[in-house]
Structure formats: C-alpha cells, structure tokens
Amino acid sequence: MSIAADTRTRMITQLDEWQRQAQGNGFFQRVRSAARERLEVIEFPTIKNEDWKYTNLSPFFKEAFQFPGKSPLAKNFDLADKPVFENGYRLVFVNGQYLASLSDIPEAPEKVLILPLTDAVLNHQTQVENILATVSGKVADIFSDLATACLREGVFINIPRNMQPDKPIHIFFYSSQSETPFFAPVRILIHSESGSEATVVEHYMGEDAAIYHANPVTQILMDANARLSHYQLGFESNHAFHISRMAVHQRRDSQFSGWNVNFGGRLVRNDIYIKLAESGSRVELNGLSIAQGEQHIDNQIFIDHAAPRTSSRENYRNIVDDKGHAVFTGRVLIRQDSQKSDAQQVNKSLLLSESAQVDTRPQLEIFADDVKASHGATVGQLDDDQIFYLRTRGIGESDARQMLTHAFANEIVNAIPDEALRNFLDDAVQQRLGEQKSVKDAE
Amino acid sequence: MLSIKNLQVSVEGNPILKGLNLEIKAGEIHAIMGPNGSGKSTLSHILAGRPGYEVTGGEVHYQGKNLFDLNPEERARAGIFLAFQYPIEIPGVNNTSFLKKAVNEIRKHHGQEELDAVDFLQMIKAKMKLVGMDPAFLRRPVNEGFSGGEKKRNEILQMAVLEPTLGILDETDSGLDIDALKTVAEGVNKLRTKENAFIVVTHYQRLLDYIIPDFVHVLSGGKIVKSGGKELALELEEKGYDWLPQIAEAV
Numbered sequence: 001m002s003i004a005a006d007t008r009t010r011m012i013t014q015l016d017e018w019q020r021q022a023q024g025n026g027f028f029q030r031v032r033s034a035a036r037e038r039l040e041v042i043e044f045p046t047i048k049n050e051d052w053k054y055t056n057l058s059p060f061f062k063e064a065f066q067f068p069g070k071s072p073l074a075k076n077f078d079l080a081d082k083p084v085f086e087n088g089y090r091l092v093f094v095n096g097q098y099l100a101s102l103s104d105i106p107e108a109p110e111k112v113l114i115l116p117l118t119d120a121v122l123n124h125q126t127q128v129e130n131i132l133a134t135v136s137g138k139v140a141d142i143f144s145d146l147a148t149a150c151l152r153e154g155v156f157i158n159i160p161r162n163m164q165p166d167k168p169i170h171i172f173f174y175s176s177q178s179e180t181p182f183f184a185p186v187r188i189l190i191h192s193e194s195g196s197e198a199t200v201v202e203h204y205m206g207e208d209a210a211i212y213h214a215n216p217v218t219q220i221l222m223d224a225n226a227r228l229s230h231y232q233l234g235f236e237s238n239h240a241f242h243i244s245r246m247a248v249h250q251r252r253d254s255q256f257s258g259w260n261v262n263f264g265g266r267l268v269r270n271d272i273y274i275k276l277a278e279s280g281s282r283v284e285l286n287g288l289s290i291a292q293g294e295q296h297i298d299n300q301i302f303i304d305h306a307a308p309r310t311s312s313r314e315n316y317r318n319i320v321d322d323k324g325h326a327v328f329t330g331r332v333l334i335r336q337d338s339q340k341s342d343a344q345q346v347n348k349s350l351l352l353s354e355s356a357q358v359d360t361r362p363q364l365e366i367f368a369d370d371v372k373a374s375h376g377a378t379v380g381q382l383d384d385d386q387i388f389y390l391r392t393r394g395i396g397e398s399d400a401r402q403m404l405t406h407a408f409a410n411e412i413v414n415a416i417p418d419e420a421l422r423n424f425l426d427d428a429v430q431q432r433l434g435e436q437k438s439v440k441d442a443e
Numbered sequence: 444m445l446s447i448k449n450l451q452v453s454v455e456g457n458p459i460l461k462g463l464n465l466e467i468k469a470g471e472i473h474a475i476m477g478p479n480g481s482g483k484s485t486l487s488h489i490l491a492g493r494p495g496y497e498v499t500g501g502e503v504h505y506q507g508k509n510l511f512d513l514n515p516e517e518r519a520r521a522g523i524f525l526a527f528q529y530p531i532e533i534p535g536v537n538n539t540s541f542l543k544k545a546v547n548e549i550r551k552h553h554g555q556e557e558l559d560a561v562d563f564l565q566m567i568k569a570k571m572k573l574v575g576m577d578p579a580f581l582r583r584p585v586n587e588g589f590s591g592g593e594k595k596r597n598e599i600l601q602m603a604v605l606e607p608t609l610g611i612l613d614e615t616d617s618g619l620d621i622d623a624l625k626t627v628a629e630g631v632n633k634l635r636t637k638e639n640a641f642i643v644v645t646h647y648q649r650l651l652d653y654i655i656p657d658f659v660h661v662l663s664g665g666k667i668v669k670s671g672g673k674e675l676a677l678e679l680e681e682k683g684y685d686w687l688p689q690i691a692e693a694v
Binding site: 383384385386388389390391392393394395396397399400403404406407408409410411414 | 491492493494514515516518519520524525527530531533534535536541544545548549552584601605
C-alpha cells in the first residue's frame with residue numbers, strides 16, 4: 001500500500017476510536033456519521049490530481065498526528081506574551097481546544113452571538129444547521145470531511161439584521177509544542193444577516209518547533225446587503241501543516257472582503273470557494289504569502305459567478321526566498337446567465353533566490369457574453385536600478401533589498417482598512433523579512 | 444577633494460572614457476559639457492559606483508582614498524551624492540521612511556545620534572521649504588507618479604537633506620521649465636559652502652546662468668578636450684561644439 005493509503009487507514013482507525021468515545025449531542029453525532037460515511041470513498045489527493053499538481057503531501061504523510069482529545073493542553077498557557085489584539089471580542093483556542101477562561105465574548109444573547117460551537121449547538125442548533133446546509137465547499141474533499149467527522153471545536157457567530165458589533169471579533173488559535181504531533185480540526189461558522197456589518201479575524205499562531213496539523217474549515221453565509229471583513233492570519237510554526245478550507249455563500253448585494261496572510265507553516269494549503277449566488281454580490285480577496293526556508297504555500301481560489309452583476313477582485317502576492325515554493329491557482333467561473341459580471345485577478349510574485357519557485361495558474365471559464373474579465377500574473381526579481389538608487393543614498397545593499405521586499409508586501413498591507421490590523425501586519429512583515437535578513441547577514 | 448587621473452572605462456567591452464583627467468577642490472563648481480554620447484553620464488555613474496562599468500585604466504581618489512575601494516553606499520556616506528538624470532520610482536516606499544533611513548545611515552557613519560521621527564520631520568520640512576516642495580510629497584511613494592520637475596526637485600531635496608561634500612548633478616536641467624530650473628539652481632546655491640564642491644553635468648548653457656561655475660570642461664570622445672572659465676559655456680552656446688579642433692578630429 002502507498003503511504004497515502006496507509007495514512008488514510010490510520011486516520012480512519014483513529015477517527016472511529018475517537019467517535020466511539022466522543023461526547024456530544026445528537027446533532028453532532030449525525031453530522032459526524034455522515035462525514036464518516038463519505039470518507040469510505042475518498043482518498044488523499046496526489047500530484048496526479050490537477051488541483052494538487054504542485055503540492056506534494058509526502059511530508060504530511062510522514063507524521064502520525066494524534067486525534068483531538070489526546071493532545072495535552074498547554075500547561076500554564078498565558079496570553080500575556082502573545083500578540084493578541086486588545087480591542088476586540090476574543091475567543092481563544094489552544095491546540096484546537098476552546099479555553100473559556102481566556103476568552104472574552106459578549107453576554108447579551110439577544111444581539112450578536114459569538115459562541116464556542118459546543119455551546120451554540122445547544123441553543124442555536126437550527127442556525128448552525130442552516131449554515132452547514134447552505135454553505136458548501138467542494139464536494140468530496142478529504143480534509144473537510146475529516147474535520148467534519150470529528151466536529152466539535154469551533155466558533156459560531158451570528159450578526160443579526162442591520163447590526164454592527166462595536167468591536168472586531170478575534171479568534172486566536174494557538175498551537176504549542178507537544179510530545180506527539182496532533183491534529184487540530186476547528187470550525188468557524190459565520191452568518192451575516194441582511195444589512196449587518198462586521199470584522200472577523202482568524203489568527204493562527206504556533207510555537208516555534210511545534211509540529212501539528214491545523215485543519216480549519218470556515219463557512220460563511222451572507223444575506224442581502226451584508227458586509228464582512230474577514231482576515232485569516234497564518235503565523236503557524238515553521239514545522240506545521242496548515243490545510244484550510246473556506247466557503248462563502250453570498251446573497252444579493254452582499255460584500256465580502258477577505259485578507260489571507262501566510263507567513264508560517266511548513267506546508268500550507270488554503271482552498272477558498274466563493275459563491276456569488278445572487279445578483280449584485282461582490283467579493284474582494286487579498287493575499288500575501290512569504291515562503292522562506294523550505295516552506296510550501298499553496299492558495300487555491302475558486303470564484304463562482306452564479307448570478308448577474310456580480311463582481312470579484314483578487315490581488316495575491318508571493319514573496320519567495322531560499323528553497324521556498326509558492327503556488328497560486330485562481331479559477332473564475334462566470335456562468336451563462338451571469339451577465340454584466342466583472343472579474344479581475346492579479347497575482348504577483350517576487351523571487352529572492354535562485355532556488356525559489358513559483359507556480360501561478362489563472363483559470364478563467366466564461367460562458368456569459370456581456371462580462372468584463374481580466375487576469376495578470378508577474379514573476380520577477382528585485383529591480384537593480386532601485387537597489388542602486390537606494391545605495392547611492394547611503395542605504396546598505398541588504399537593507400535596500402529588505403526595503404524593496406517590504407515595499408512589495410506593503411502594496412497589500414497598506415490597503416487594509418483597519419488601522420490596528422494594518423500596523424500589526426506591517427510590523428509582522430518587517431519582522432519576518434528582518435529575521436531572514438539577519439540569518440543571511442550572519443552567514 | 445577629487446582627483447581623476449587618466450581614467451579609462453568600458454561598458455560591455457566598448458571604451459567610453461579614454462583617459463579623463465579632472466581635479467576638483469573644495470568650494471569649486473565644475474561644469475561638464477559636451478555633445479550627446481561623449482561619456483558625461485558614464486562619468487557621473489562611475490563616480491557614484493553604478494555596477495556594470497569596467498575600469499580599464501587610471502585612478503580616482505576622493506579625499507585621499509581610492510574611490511574604487513568603496514561601494515555605492517560607502518561613497519554616499521563619505522559625502523558623494525548623485526542627482527539622477529532619470530530618478531528611479533520606488534512604489535511602496537514612502538518618501539519619509541526612505542529619507543529618514545538615508546539620513547540616519549549617514550549620521551551613523553559620522554558617529555552622530557540617529558534622528559527620531561519628530562526631529563526628522565522638523566528638519567525635513569525646513570529643507571522642503573528651501574527647495575519649494577509641498578510637504579504632501581513626504582507621504583507619497585518615492586518618485587512614483589511625480590512629474591519630471593517634481594522628480595528633479597525631489598533629487599535636490601535629498602541633496603539638501605544629506606548635505607554632501609561632493610554633489611554631482613547629472614543633467615538635472617533636462618526636462619525642466621524655467622521656474623523649476625530656477626528653484627533647482629537656488630537650492631544648489633544655498634547649499635554651496637567653502638567645504639563642498641559640485642559637478643554640474645549639462646548639455647545646455649542655460650542652467651549655468653543660475654549656477655555660476657568656476658570651471659567649464661568640454662567632454663568629447665571620452666576625454667576632456669577643453670577647459671576654461673564660465674565664459675567658455677557662453678562661447679559653446681554661441682558656436683556649438685564643432686569648432687573645437689579635437690572634436691572635429693574625433694568625428
């Protein structure tokens with residue numbers, strides 16, 4: 001048997017054992033069983049699969065990740081030294097488990113609901129079910145089914161009609177070093193009701209040497225005229241596997257702004273599926289990935305223009321150094337009846353070393369005749385004239401390179417509307433690029 | 444301050460400078476004129492340390508040191524400043540952080556304390572007034588979307604901020620209207636002291652109406668073929684370059 005098949009058998013055995021012991025109400029049991037059944041017929045993808053052509057899962061198969069429940073909670077876990085945001089509601093997860101003691105969520109249950117999933121299924125089961133049933137990603141995806149088969153940990157957010165929470169909602173997922181590598185599936189469910197407006201931040205962070213498999217699945221339902229700013233900030237450990245799934249279902253005139261930042265992780269794969277289901281819905285997706293060392297970061301985006309007058313904007317940037325590898329696949333489907341739609345896609349990559357690698361694939365499928373669609377991909381290096389110009393002003397060569405690399409990232413970061421988040425990310429970029437520079441200067 | 448002896452430079456195997464000699468002392472302004480393709484820009488670039496040029500002979504000493512031992516940033520820190528003919532646009536880097544970094548690198552080199560944001564802003568606003576620049580430019584990315592005149596002003600602003608010992612103006616007058624030209628010239632004149640020197644590379648005499656040179660040199664075929672006082676520039680304007688016997692020979 002192949003290593004992929006071995007891994008699948010091992011995970012399913014562990015899953016069955018986990019399901020036998022797992023607590024949970026009837027709803028959880030039902031959802032888990034259905035996913036478990038689907039797993040019977042799904043294999044792990046290989047590079048022969050077109051969607052996985054540039055991402056080889058071999059390193060993932062070499063680790064035996066323990067299922068949730070067996071991973072020990074971090075002892076004496078303290079938020080004090082973590083870069084959590086002060087001004088927001090907060091939900092804290094450590095090694096995939098919710099920590100109520102460190103979380104700070106509103107108490108008024110008749111307004112905005114921000115709850116751990118385990119609480120939400122007790123009193124708001126219909127609403128949870130509604131999101132699960134309406135917002136679907138790709139069918140037959142082993143990573144989302146694995147996560148669903150052990151559904152328990154996660155977040156449920158409901159922004160009622162015309163409401164605007166007074167603060168952003170921060171979900172902080174921290175993974176610490178443990179004796180055995182662990183599997184951390186988490187679920188983020190968001191329902192933005194009509195006319196509401198909110199900001200949600202998924203913030204992933206891992207201890208330096210921690211090995212784990214973070215498997216978040218995000219499902220977002222947006223009703224008419226709703227607005228949502230959504231951030232996925234990936235600061236995973238450099239040894240972590242981060243395989244995320246996100247699906248957004250957009251109703252009439254809703255507007256989704258997504259920011260996807262990937263700085264950490266050994267192997268990162270984000271699949272994003274946006275369904276512009278009703279007319280006038282708009283999506284804007286921004287991405288920034290920095291792949292250094294032997295990091296592999298793969299973003300796979302599928303935007304489905306399924307209604308007239310829908311619009312999408314994608315602006316993804318990669319900075320790739322050392323033996324890093326970045327992959328971008330941007331599929332845009334404009335269906336026959338989606339007239340007057342507008343799709344723009346830009347992917348720019350900066351290569352900083354000889355052995356850095358980038359694969360970028362725009363895939364436009366357009367079946368309507370009255371639409372605007374464009375895509376552009378560039379792959380380049382730092383500009384010698386710009387480096388020289390900075391040096392003639394007294395700035396050293398490695399500083400000049402760092403400034404220009406930072407500038408490349410800034411074109412994404414500077415567009416972040418929230419000032420606190422913008423400053424946070426600006427510092428994070430500086431730090432990430434600076435760390436690399438100090439390594440190189442020392443060599 | 445600067446001593447160039449028999450300098451020979453090639454680009455991709457083609458000789459451009461063929462034995463150039465020039466002596467510059469503190470307090471002096473030297474104008475370098477000459478027809479297109481005479482090697483004027485090559486001279487500016489090689490003094491600033493641009494990669495891609497091969498020195499095949501001769502030597503250049505700056506403040507007693509072999510210039511070719513210094514990389515571009517070391518030359519800048521030692522007081523050499525090149526105002527570019529075509530200033531480079533740098534999207535994503537704002538003028539403030541760029542200038543602050545440059546100033547502080549040079550201050551560090553001289554053992555001075557780095558300027559903090561407040562002191563820097565105070566200093567930079569005064570300098571902007573000097574060169575007639577709107578403070579709004581501080582927030583914009585370096586040279587991006589600047590008009591030709593704005594770019595040149597930005598070069599002079601940088602020069603005013605970095606206070607070089609040897610300022611090299613590479614065709615700073617090209618593409619400037621007369622008002623911008625006057626502002627640029629005023630900027631240079633205000634920066635002029637007994638301790639510093641300027642090389643003004645220009646194709647036209649008109650800049651020299653406002654920046655009065657002590658010496659005028661004609662560069663042709665990779666050599667200085669004639670040197671004189673400021674009146675030489677006027678003569679060149681009137682007669683062109685063809686009357687110079689050496690040029691006739693070179694052609």
